[in-house]
Amino acid sequence: MSFADKLKKFTNDAVEKGKGLAEQGKLSLENQKQLDAIKHAQQLIGAYVAENNLLAEDEYVMSQLSAIAAANEIMEKNSSRIAELKAAGAAAAEQAEDAIDEAISEAESAAKSVEEAVQRAFCPECGKEVDPGSRFCPSCGKPLV
Numbered sequence: 001m002s003f004a005d006k007l008k009k010f011t012n013d014a015v016e017k018g019k020g021l022a023e024q025g026k027l028s029l030e031n032q033k034q035l036d037a038i039k040h041a042q043q044l045i046g047a048y049v050a051e052n053n054l055l056a057e058d059e060y061v062m063s064q065l066s067a068i069a070a071a072n073e074i075m076e077k078n079s080s081r082i083a084e085l086k087a088a089g090a091a092a093a094e095q096a097e098d099a100i101d102e103a104i105s106e107a108e109s110a111a112k113s114v115e116e117a118v119q120r121a122f123c124p125e126c127g128k129e130v131d132p133g134s135r136f137c138p139s140c141g142k143p144l145v
């Protein structure tokens with residue numbers, strides 16, 4: 001076989017192999033979809049049997065139904081506990097928000113007091129408070145710089 005023929009054969013083999021792999025993937029995906037459809041149908045049958053109280057004399061069905069009932073009971077308990085916790089969480093969050101607002105407002109008023117204190121001026125002679133920018137103390141007459 002010539003080199004060109006070998007190359008052609010190699011290429012054709014690779015293409016065939018690729019097609020085979022693509023078909024395998026497609027078929028696997030199709031089987032997965034069918035399996036999902038079967039599971040879904042089985043679930044519907046199960047629900048139908050349970051809701052219509054069919055096969056009520058069957059021990060296996062009864063044991064599965066009581067397992068479902070027990071699971072439902074647990075889920076209901078959990079759901080109401082979740083609702084309680086959510087409500088408590090919301091209340092706690094609201095309290096925390098109020099506390100933060102209060103702290104912010106206290107900090108703001110403290111900052112305002114500091115700002116005001118910094119702006120106040122006192123006479124170095126008699127210690128009385130004087131208006132900032134005054135040239136003389138109104139109490140003792142000391143010149144202020």
Ligand SMILES: [Zn+2]
Nearest residue numbers: 123126137140
């Ligand atoms: Zn003074």
